[in-house]
Amino acid sequence: MVRRDLRRAEQAIVRACETAGDATALRVAVIDLLRRAVGFDGHVWVLTDPETTVGCAPYAEVPALADLSSVVRARYLTPELRWTTLPTPARLSDLSPDQAIVWRAALAPYDVRDVACISYADRHGTWAFLDLWRVGGVFTDAEMELLTRTRGAVTEAVRRRQAATMSDLPTVSGEQSGPGVLLVDDDLRIVGDTDTAVDWLARLLPPSAGQPPVPAVVLNVAAQLLAREAGVDGNPAHARVHLGGGRWITARADRLRPGRGQLLIAVSLEETTPLDRLDVYTRVFGLTGRETEIVRLLATGLDTHAVADRLSLSPHTVQDHLKSVFERTGTRSRPVLLSRGLGVSPPG
Numbered sequence: 571m572v573r574r575d576l577r578r579a580e581q582a583i584v585r586a587c588e589t590a591g592d593a594t595a596l597r598v599a600v601i602d603l604l605r606r607a608v609g610f611d612g613h614v615w616v617l618t619d620p621e622t623t624v625g626c627a628p629y630a631e632v633p634a635l636a637d638l639s640s641v642v643r644a645r646y647l648t649p650e651l652r653w654t655t656l657p658t659p660a661r662l663s664d665l666s667p668d669q670a671i672v673w674r675a676a677l678a679p680y681d682v683r684d685v686a687c688i689s690y691a692d693r694h695g696t697w698a699f700l701d702l703w704r705v706g707g708v709f710t711d712a713e714m715e716l717l718t719r720t721r722g723a724v725t726e727a728v729r730r731r732q733a734a735t736m737s738d739l740p741t742v743s744g745e746q747s748g749p750g751v752l753l754v755d756d757d758l759r760i761v762g763d764t765d766t767a768v769d770w771l772a773r774l775l776p777p778s779a780g781q782p783p784v785p786a787v788v789l790n791v792a793a794q795l796l797a798r799e800a801g802v803d804g805n806p807a808h809a810r811v812h813l814g815g816g817r818w819i820t821a822r823a824d825r826l827r828p829g830r831g832q833l834l835i836a837v838s839l840e841e842t843t844p845l846d847r848l849d850v851y852t853r854v855f856g857l858t859g860r861e862t863e864i865v866r867l868l869a870t871g872l873d874t875h876a877v878a879d880r881l882s883l884s885p886h887t888v889q890d891h892l893k894s895v896f897e898r899t900g901t902r903s904r905p906v907l908l909s910r911g912l913g914v915s916p917p918g
Contacts, residue, residue: 575607576607576712576713576715576716579603579604579606579607579608580716580720582603583600583603583604583720583723583724584720584723586599586600586603586727587600587723587724587726587727588727590727592731592734592735593617593627593728593731593732593812594629596727596728596731597615597629598629600720601613601615601629601631604717607713607716608686608702608709608716608717609704610686610702610703610704611633611682611703611704611705611706612630612631612632612633612634612682612702612703613629613630613631613632613700613701613702613703614630614632614700614701614703615628615629615698615699615701616628616629616630616698616699616700616786616790617697617698617728617732617811618653618696618697618699618809619695619808619809619810619811619850620694620695620696620697620729620732620850620854621849621853622794622805622806622807622808623653623654623695623696623803623805624790624791624794624805624806624807624808624809625699625786625787625809626786626787626790626809626810626811626821627774627786627787627811627812632680632703633680634676634677634680637676637679638789639757639758639759639789640676640757641676641677642758642789642790642793643676643757643758643789643793643796644672644675644676644677645673645676645701645793646790646793646794646796646802646803647672647673647793647796647797647800647802648672648673648802649802649803650665650669650670650673651670651673651685651687652802652803653687653689653691653696653699654689654696654803654805656687656688656689658718658721659686659687659688659714659717659718659721660686660687660714661684661685661686661687661708661709661714662674662684662685662686662687663683663708663709677703680703680705681705682703682704682705683704683705683706683707683708684703684704684707685702685703685704686702686709686713686717687699687700687701688700688701688702688717688721690724690725690728691725692725692726694729694853694854695729695853697725697728697729697732698725698728729853729854729856730854732812732850732854733854733855735816735818736816736847736851736854736910736911736913737816737900737910738816738910739816739909739910739913739914739915748766748840749766749838749839749840750763750764750765750766750767750768750769750770750838750839750840751763751764751766751767751836751837751838751839752764752767752785752788752837752839753826753834753835753836753837754788754789754792754823754834754835754836754837755832755834755835756796756833756835758789758792760785760788761832761834762834766839767837767839770813770819770839770840771785771788771839773813773814774787774811774813774819787809787811787821788821788837788839790809790821791807791808791809791822791823791837792807792823792835792837794806794807794808794809794823795807795823795825795835799825807822807823807824808820808821808822808823809821810842810846810847810850816913817841817913818841818842818847818850818913819839819841819842820839820840820841820842820843820846821837821838821839822837822838823836823837824836824838842913844869844912844913844914845869845912847911847912847913848865848869848911848912851865851899851911852865852866852911855898855899856898857895857898857899858894860881860891861891861894861895863881864877864881864888864891864895865895865907865908865911867880867881868904868907868908869908869911869912874888874889874892892904895907899911
């Protein structure tokens with residue numbers, strides 16, 4: 571009976587992947603179905619930059635919100651079960667007691683006994699990771715099988731939802747915002763910020779009544795910098811995240827030079843550059859390597875013959891690749907393709 575219920579849950583999750591709205595609606599629907607089928611006491615589902623794998627947009631329900639910085643820091647400083655190295659879902663309970671010590675210590679105050687960890691990645695990038703927290707016991711093999719069997723459908727669904735954010739040109743309302751900066755210590759506590767940074771965060775994750783905005787992307791990129799410094803993971807400490815209205819912003823973390831005071835981390839928030847946006851664009855629509863090369867060259871202003879010469883292809887072959895690109899991206903012309911990819915108005 572249990573396996574039959576899990577099979578029905580699998581079918582329901584696949585249907586949700588096909589019908590749910592945006593990335594948030596998708597995660598809400600899948601979490602609801604997983605909660606009914608598997609049961610857990612908390613979850614952290616984070617969208618990631620497909621290239622750097624750094625978290626940028628969380629959907630979470632955990633008792634550790636008041637101590638969020640410590641949990642995020644511990645997650646990034648734990649090499650075991652890191653989403654960048656998980657080919658299949660895995661359990662914290664499968665590790666020996668001397669593994670994942672930092673993360674176990676951060677979870678201990680909440681009596682978390684097990685965590686099921688899933689990475690949603692494909693050949694185009696890493697799109698999200700999900701941690702399910704369980705207090706009362708460990709996840710069974712059958713439950714882990716459900717997570718494994720639905721991984722492909724969820725991965726594709728998340729990527730499609732990210733692609734949908736780029737179907738229209740960015741809309742700008744009111745005044746423009748320049749770069750914003752926050753200062754963070756090694757415990758991921760924000761010790762300083764600019765008005766522009768606060769404005770970016772408020773737009774990214776509108777705060778609840780009477781509550782400041784949750785600086786999730788700031789904590790994630792700063793934690794990635796700590797992971798790089800500790801030799802846990804070598805990916806860059808930056809992430810691109812959809813702001814809304816077709817707009818994307820980039821968060822970057824870097825270590826400030828030593829001064830008289832505390833050695834801090836600087837996190838910047840600013841509009842994603844056109845070429846960085848184009849990289850995300852080619853990934854979310856699943857373009858092949860050759861198709862991506864062609865789109866990038868077109869973005870530099872080259873015409874079909876120049877692109878063909880650069881890649882040692884015939885103009886006819888380049889045109890065939892472009893037809894495939896138009897079909898994948900739902901565009902019908904180069905100006906529309908490049909305007910959406912770069913996030914700029916088409917010429918003329």
